[in-house]
C-alpha cells in the first residue's frame with residue numbers, strides 16, 4: 001500500500017470516527033470498503049473532490065422512535081424503533097428490518113451502508129436503508145409479536161411507501177412479522193401496495209422470496225468454484241445459523257449434491273457427519289419456524305448427531321463454509337482454522353459475519369471469499385423482483401423468478417471478477433464488489449447534484 005493511499009484511509013477513518021463515536025460495527029463496515037476502494041478513488045479524483053464517500057457514509061435521514069406495547073401480563077413495555085434511510089440515489093430506500101436485543105444505531109448504520117452497495121450490485125433500481133428494534137421476539141407469544149408489530153408500524157408508516165422506502169425482513173423478522181406489519185400499514189394508509197417485501201404468497205409475495213438469500217448465496221459459491229473448475233457436488237459444507245438464510249442454503253447445497261454437516265443458533269451448534277438430509281431439514285424448519293425451538297433439540301431427534309454448547313462450527317473440517325447467522329461470527333483464529341483444515345471457499349450468507357482479521361486471512365490465503373454484499377444479494381434482488389411484480393400487478397412463476405435470481409447472481413459474480421481481478425489472476429471479491437457497487441451510486445449522486 002502506498003503512503004498516499006495509507007494517508008487517505010487514515011484521514012478518512014479518523015474523521016468518520018470523530019463524527020460517529022462509539023459505532024464500532026459502522027466503523028468496521030466502512031473501513032473494509034475504504035481500504036479496498038481508496039486506490040480506485042485516488043485514480044478517479046472526481047469522487048474525492050466531490051466528497052462522494054463522505055456523503056455516502058452520512059445517512060440521508062435517521063428516524064428514531066418510541067414503540068410502546070402491552071405484554072400478555074397486561075404490563076407496559078417500551079422498545080426503540082429505528083429506520084436508517086441511507087441513500088436514495090438509484091431508487092427508493094430498500095433494506096430489511098431486524099428485531100433483536102442487540103440492535104442499535106451502529107449496527108443499523110453498518111447494515112444500511114452495506115445495503116447501498118449491495119443493492120447497486122443487484123442491477124436493480126434500489127437505494128439502501130435498514131431498520132428495526134431492540135425488541136426480542138424469542139419467547140414472545142404470537143399475540144405479543146402482533147401488538148409490538150402494530151405499534152412499530154403505527155409510527156413507521158408515515159416514513160415509508162412504495163416509491164419512498166420499502167422494508168423487508170432480517171434477523172427476527174420473517175413471514176409472521178411481515179404479515180402483522182403489512183396488515184397495520186394497510187389499515188392505517190387504506191392502500192394495498194408493495195410497501196413491504198417478503199409478503200405471503202397469496203397477498204403480493206413473490207415466489208421464491210423466502211428461499212432467495214440462501215439459494216443466492218449457494219449460486220454465488222457455485223460461480224466462485226467454477227473459476228477453479230470445482231463443483232458443490234461431493235463437497236462437505238459447514239453452515240452457521242438455523243434461520244431463514246441457513247435453512248435455504250442447506251436446501252440448495254443438498255440439491256446440488258453437497259453435504260451440509262452443521263447448523264447453529266446463539267446457544268451452540270450441531271454436527272451431523274451423515275449430512276442434513278431433506279427429511280432432517282424439514283424437521284429443522286418445523287422446529288425453528290413453527291415451534292420456535294433451539295437447535296440443540298436436533299440431537300434428540302437424530303442421536304447420530306452431536307451438540308456443542310456455546311461453540312461455533314468453524315473447527316469442523318470442510319471444503320466450503322457458509323456463515324449465515326450474524327455479524328462478526330468468524331474471527332481471525334477461526335478463519336485460520338478453516339483455511340488450515342482445507343476450506344477452499346467461504347461465501348457470506350450473513351452480513352459481515354467475518355471480522356476484518358478473518359477477511360484478511362481469507363484474502364491472504366487466496367481462497368475463494370465472497371463478501372456478504374455480493375454473496376447474499378439474492379435476497380434483496382428477489383425483493384426487487386417482488387416490487388416489480390407488485391407494480392405490474394402480476395405474479396411470475398417460481399421457475400421464472402429462480403431463473404432471474406440465478407442470472408442476477410451470475411452478473412454480480414461477473415462484476416466482482418471484472419473489478420476485482422489482480423495482476424496474478426487472483427480475484428479479490430471484496431475489492432470487486434466494493435468498486436462495482438460504489439461506481440453506480442457515486443455517478444448517480446454526481447448527476448443529481450449536491451442533495
Ligand code: NDP
Pocket residue numbers: 169170171172173174213241242243244245246264265266267324325326327349350351376377379380
Ligand atoms: P433469522 O432470524 O431467520 O435467523 C438468524 C439465525 O442466526 C438464527 O439461527 C439465530 O439464532 C442466529 N443468530 C442471531 N444472532 C446471533 C448471535 N448474536 N450469535 C449467534 N447466532 C445468532 O435471520 P436470517 O436468516 O434472515 O438472517 C441471517 C443473516 O443473514 C443476518 O446477518 C442477515 O442480516 C443476513 N441476511 C438476511 C437476508 C434475508 O433475506 N433474510 C438477506 C441478506 C442478508 P437464535 O435463534 O439463537 O437467535
